[in-house]
Amino acid sequence: MVMVMVVMGETATPAHAEPAAAGSLEADGNDEVLTSKFTYYSGRTLADPSKTMIFSGNGNVPLAEDIAKYLGVSLGNMNVSSFADGECSIKVNENIRGKHVILVQSTCPPSVNDSLMELLLMISTMRRSSAKTITVVMPYCGYARSDMKRGRERSPIAARDIMTMIETMGADRLVCVDMHSGQMQGFLSPAVPSDNITAIKVGALYFAEKMVNVPDSASEDAPRRNVVVVAPDEKAVSRAKEFWNVLIEKGVPEARFAMVLRKPNLEEQERKEQPQSAAAVSATSVDTDPSTALEHEIVGDEEAIADCDAIIVQDIIDSGQSMSNAASALKAGGARNVYGFATHGLFSRDALERIDRAPLDHVVVSNTASHPIGYEDKPTDKITWISIAPLLAEVLRIISEKESLNPVFRLPKEQQ
Incomplete structure (x- = not known):
């Protein structure tokens, strides 16, 4: 099976979903809802959209589209496809030389490993295409729970290895949401700043x-x-x-x-200390x-x-x-x-x-x-x-305009 995704959209004003009625948690038929007031979203778009381009892998396209709309830009035109043998292919259909590139990719199920490979190859593609900076946005970071060795296990520290790969490919900055443990920020060198945003x-x-x-x-x-x-x-x-x-x-x-x-x-x-077959482990996990x-x-x-x-x-x-x-x-x-x-x-x-x-x-x-x-x-x-598209859009705007992220990490007065 060959899967091809072309991401390309027009600049648009985001359609704000109506929040649930007071006293109820029901979504009233909306796919996604928002808080009734934007506490972290200023409503400002990028000062110079021509300098920034946003691309998305297959991990979470709807979220990437919403982030782009809140920033007042469109998603870049890029093909993310897989060949018949499962290999990943990346093709950017726009000139990104000298641009500030933002890559949005959640390495989440149903295919954590495919999403991760897409991300690594997207970073490599942008770096080889002379992007000025590459900011990686990982709303969900797969393997984050493997952040230390457990007891006497002979196992990798996968979270550390993932961060190493992202940095080696050429990312300039990493933005994540509620990392499983804050120590993951220390898995990157000082050359790659990271921001752990909380939802x-x-x-x-x-x-x-x-x-x-x-x-x-x-x-x-x-x-x-x-x-x-x-x-x-x-x-x-x-x-x-x-x-x-x-x-x-x-x-x-x-x-x-x-x-x-x-x-x-x-x-x-x-x-748990006794060796188990794969079937036994699966049965235990869903019981x-x-x-x-x-x-x-x-x-x-x-x-x-x-x-x-x-x-x-x-x-x-x-x-x-x-x-x-x-x-x-x-x-x-x-x-x-x-x-x-x-x-x-x-x-x-x-x-x-x-x-x-x-x-x-x-x-x-x-x-x-x-x-x-x-x-x-x-x-x-x-x-x-x-x-959380408004929150991430505000974070990316602040980073782009070289402002302080302090307002995002504290609870400010609500903004209309």
């Missing part, structure tokens, strides 16, 4: 506007919802706390914090046990969990198991509603079915990764995709 604040603002900042009844004197922000494991605490701080600052001062810890299971640990809530313990104010609206916050939903287990534990603890937020919604394998079966009322993810295979044919009302 956590965008998600928290969306929740504050649409659900948690609304009373339980129409009366203005009615008490606010009992909101608890939950980290599904100890690794998610810092991101969940950032989400929690935004809610408190944006009108939900009574929001509380909790964490879900998995109880040690010696039998399971021994099983769902209704009693998993009993294996987890909520750390925090137990009274706050009762009759609360819990919001589980993590960086990635891959198999969906971690969020499903946390939701089960919260429901068992008496939570009224359980919601989820993640920056990267990968939804690998049967994750969509797992999320549908889980006691989750709604899940919100940003559009850093493309929609999973099968989602278009069988979409679920349980998931809302929130666009």
Whole structure:
């Protein structure tokens, strides 16, 4: 099978999707939604669009198109194709000599390795075509979870190797969104600056506007919802706390914090240490046990969990198991509603079915990764995709105009 993609568009003003109604997390039929106010997007386009060109691989074309529209430019004309044997082919159909080139590519499923090879060859192509600078935008960075050696394993530090390849190909700057660990920025040399942009604040603002900042009844004197922000494991605490701080600052001062810890299971640990066949590993990864809530313990104010609206916050939903287990534990603890937020919604394998079966009322993810295979044919009302195109467009404009990125890393006053 030969796949060819030609990316070429006209300059246009972005059509802003209408946000969900207050008090609801439903997307009202929109594919992607936005916060009701642009907190990070100034509305300014590039000062001199003729000096900058934006190209996209196959990783996440819709997001790249939206970023280009917010910047007031069109996507560059480029063919990204694969031959019958699977080899990747890149052909740029425009003159890029002396241009500031921006490459947008998420190395995400369904083909992480193909997306990565596309990115590396795109960087090489731009460098060999005399681009003045090359800025790589990776909304989702594959292999980011392989950022250290685990115990006594003989394994690569794949995240470090990926950064080495990107730098070696000739990238001048890297922009990522919620890297799995901040230490990845140190995997690049000082010659290649990197920016780790967070979508956590965008998600928290969306929740504050649409659900948690609304009373339980129409009366203005009615008490606010009992909101608890939950980290599904100890690794998610810092991101969940950032989400929690935004809610408190944006009108939900009574929001509380909790964490879900998995109880040690010696039998399971021994099983993991034993060699397993590929079939056994696959079966284990997709197994769902209704009693998993009993294996987890909520750390925090137990009274706050009762009759609360819990919001589980993590960086990635891959198999969906971690969020499903946390939701089960919260429901068992008496939570009224359980919601989820993640920056990267990968939804690998049967994750969509797992999320549908889980006691989750709604899940919100940003559009850093493309929609999973099968989602278009069988979409679920349980998931809302929130666009980070305005945020990334503002970051790229700031970099292009050589301004400070400080406003993006803090919570500024909202802009209309």
